[in-house]
Amino acid sequence: MKFYSTDPKDHVDIFLDELKMEHNIDLRKRLMIEDSTISVSDILLTKLQIFEINEKDLRDILSVVKDLQLGEEDKSGTINIKYISDFCSKDWGLYQDTISNAEKCMTLIPR
Numbered sequence: 783m784k785f786y787s788t789d790p791k792d793h794v795d796i797f798l799d800e801l802k803m804e805h806n807i808d809l810r811k812r813l814m815i816e817d818s819t820i821s822v823s824d825i826l827l828t829k830l831q832i833f834e835i836n837e838k839d840l841r842d843i844l845s846v847v848k849d850l851q852l853g854e855e856d857k858s859g860t861i862n863i864k865y866i867s868d869f870c871s872k873d874w875g876l877y878q879d880t881i882s883n884a885e886k887c888m889t890l891i892p893r
Contacts, residue, residue: 803828803831803832804831804832804833804875804876804879805831805873805875805876805879807824807827807828807831807869809824812824812856815856815857815858816858817858821856821862822846822850822859822860822861823856823860823861823862823865823866825846826843826846826847826861826866827866827869827880829842829843829846829883830843830866830879830880830883830884831876831879831880831883832879832883833879835883835886837890839883840883840886840887840890841890843883843884843887844887844890844891846861847861847887866880
């Protein structure tokens, strides 16, 4: 669902149960990881899966990875790299987008 303010450039996207963007990310079994948002792993996946990514989204990825701990389990404030790699292993297109966007992030680091 999209909700717009009086300015059509301002809007809020609301996803129910799953994120349907370039790839589908089913969140139904993952909504209890964080108190008031989706898990940081799922937030990261929403950015990594963008096919035509812009610099703002690349900077968002770098901010998440820079500030949060990496791990192999779902817990608050931890990026579950096992979940992300398992998810990507089941979707070749998502894997390709993720790798491509990670490489693009690397080019921003010096700046």
